[in-house]
Amino acid sequence: MTAAMRRAPLPRLLAFACPLRAGLLVAALAGAATTAAGVxxxxxxxxxxxxxAEHPSVTALAVVVVTVRALGIGRGVLRYAERLKGHDVAFRVLGDVRVRLYERLAAIAPAGLRAFRSGDLLARLVTDVDAVQDLFVRGVLPYTAAVLAGAGTVTACAFLLAPAAGALAAGLLVAGAVVPVLTCVIVRRSAVRGAAARGTLTLRIADALVGARDLVAFGARDAAVGAVRAADAVAAAGERRAAVASALGAGLGTAVSGLTVWAVLLLGVGAVRDGTLDSVSLAVLVLTALAAFEVVAPLPAATARLAETAAGARRIAAVLDAPDPIRIPARPLPAPSRPVTVRMRGVGARYEPDGPWAVRGLDLEFVPGRRVALVGPSGSGKSTVAALLLRFLDADEGAITVNGHDIAAYEPDDVRRVIGGCPQDPHLFDSTIRENLRLARSGATDAELLDAADAARLLPWIAALPEGLDTPVGAHGTALSGGSGAGSRSHAPCWPTPP
Ligand SMILES: Nc1ncnc2c1ncn2[C@@H]1O[C@H](COP(=O)(O)OP(=O)(O)OP(=O)(O)O)[C@@H](O)[C@H]1O
Ligand SMILES: [Mg+2]
Structure with missing residues (x-):
């Protein structure tokens, strides 16, 4: 486990932005400058x-007029810079997280995926990762802008009237720290539930869509639709709770801002009466105090976003930290050379540590030139033996050797290069025949692909297709079924590279 892995999920996501910290800093400074320019x-x-109102000469106001114009235009330009840079960082991190997640899924598939349902995984890969952009754009940047611009505004007010600056600082702290934390406490629970509820909703929808035919055939359609509706209601309720909390936060923030402006006004009027403040400065002071709350206005929503992103980050971390389903050697042996001899002695395996044995006490030998058929009733463990040989599962007992060495001492991909398998339900990706074949060996030339197809007796069929290797297979290979009759799913390519 690396240091990054031990960190809490949210700081860990932030750490993904480390290489982009210069961009993040530019965005933060631009954001703070935008807010400060508004105030x-x-x-x-x-x-x-x-x-x-005091009717001075026009020249006396010329500089101020130009400043107002510059601030007005500058605010727009700075906001644009902040959005551009902030989104750039956010999308780069998002892409990075998605790739890492996908790589982890690829590494632990298929055995390690049993811990996750496919619809739920989809929600993690799409919704939870998408929420990462909010972490930066709507979470981190408003906070840095608020701290920098808020401190600047209070300092500027302190030059005009110190007690008023004190009142403003207190008001900003309450509106910027206390109110968001209160909101966060309410939002946090619903955010955790919301992320889980979104996962369940995607899962139910995926189940209903994938199994639509079976559900209709067995009259279970209404139950499935009901399950989707129920999951949707739970997710929507979570969203509503989060929205109510944000609205409460916004209302409370407005109340604090109103009270603070009154306090600043009263203190200012007192100071004008005492002669310590002139009336023009009073106008500046009160309007600045009013504008200062724009600085903290986005914070309740930002805090709510952070809570939501934290929930998503935890679900992402669960995938990134998913344990290796099989033993991976630190220093693997060189790939086994052909011809390959495989021996199994007293092999036992189970899918859960305390679960029932899927196979036990198995002795088998695969030597070059011999054909071995493994037969047995359903559930007797034939597919489990295949999974053991393809390194999708580790044996809990006994020994499996490839060319005399423990099968676990090789790189799993090297084992799969010499031991092949044709699953009962092969997965076809919604792409062309060429790309599906290339899954076994990326970078294979067309000649190699056609050779492999020939060995699998697929060549005449591929040659008869108008688009040949470029023929799209459709989702789950649906574009291939029917038609000539030769292109059914049973012709799908197998896991490893053909020899
Ligand atoms: N992913 C899994 N998780 C938990 N248990 C499993 C899993 N896959 C198989 N099993 C269990 O392991 C045992 C062996 O199953 P296996 O799929 O290897 O049998 P099989 O001989 O291939 O059956 P079939 O002829 O139906 O394909 C069964 O008791 C089965 O319930
Ligand atoms: Mg089987």
């Missing part, structure tokens, strides 16, 4: 209006 715009406009 400064209102403060400067306040000054302009209040000062204009």
């Amino acid at each position: 400064a715009l209102l403060g400067t406009s306040g000054y302009l209006i209040a000062r204009a």
Whole structure:
């Protein structure tokens, strides 16, 4: 386990952005500058209006007019820069996370996938990973902008009237820290449940779609639709709770902002009466305080997003940390050379550590030139033996040797290069025949593919297809079934490379 693996899920996702920290910093600074420009715009406009009421010469206001314009235009440009850079980082991290997730799934498939349902896995791969972009764009960036711009605004106000700056700082802290934390406490529970509920919903939909024919044939369609509806209701309820919490947070934030502006106004009016503040500065102070709450306004929503992303991050981490379903040697032996001799002695295997034995006390020998048929009733363990030989499963007892060495001492892919299997239900990817064949050996030339097809007696059929190797197979190979009759699923390629 690496150090990164031991970290909590959310910091771990943040760590994925480490190589992009320069971009993230630019986005954070641009975000803070945008917010600060918004506050400064209102403060400067306040000054302009209040000062204009005193009828000074136009030249006295020229600089302020230009500043207002510059802030107005600058705000838009800075916001654009923040969005551009922030999304760039977010999408790069998102792509990275998705690739890592996919690589882990590929590494642990098929044995390691038993712990996950396919629809739920899809939700992890799509929805949970998509939520990663919110972590940066709607989670991290609003916080950095709020801290930087908030501190700047309070400092600026302190130059005008220190007690008012104190009141503003207190108001910003309550609206920016207390309110979001309160919101977060409410949202967190529904977020965890929401992520799980979305997983269940995808699972039910996938089940209903994949098994639609069987469900209709056995009159179970209404039950399946009902299950989808129920899962949808749970997911929607979670979303509603999260929305209510965010709305409460926003309302509470507005209340705090109103009270703080009143406090600043009262303190300012007192100061004007005492002669420590002039009336133009009072306008600037109050308008700046009002604008300052724009800084913290996105924080309740940002906190809610963070809670949701944390729930998604946990589900992503569960896949990334899924244990190796089989023993992988640290220093594997060189690939076994042909001809291959395989011996099984007293082999026993089970799918769960305390589960029933799928096979036990098995002795078998596969030597070059001999054909061995393994027959037995359903459930007697024939597929399990194939899984053991293809390294999809580890033996719990006995020994399996390939050319005299423990099968687990080789790289699993090297074993699969010399031991092949044709499953009862092969998986075809929705792509062309060529790409499906290339799964066994990426980079194989067309000549090699046609050779392999010839060995599998598929060549005449492929040659008869108008598009040849470029023929799309459709989802689960549906485009191949029927037709000439030769292209049924039983012709699907097997796992390893043909010799
Ligand atoms: N993925 C799995 N998880 C848990 N138990 C399993 C799994 N696959 C098979 N088993 C169990 O292992 C035992 C052997 O099953 P296996 O699929 O190897 O039998 P089989 O001889 O191939 O049967 P069939 O003729 O139906 O294909 C059975 O008791 C089965 O229930
Ligand atoms: Mg079987």
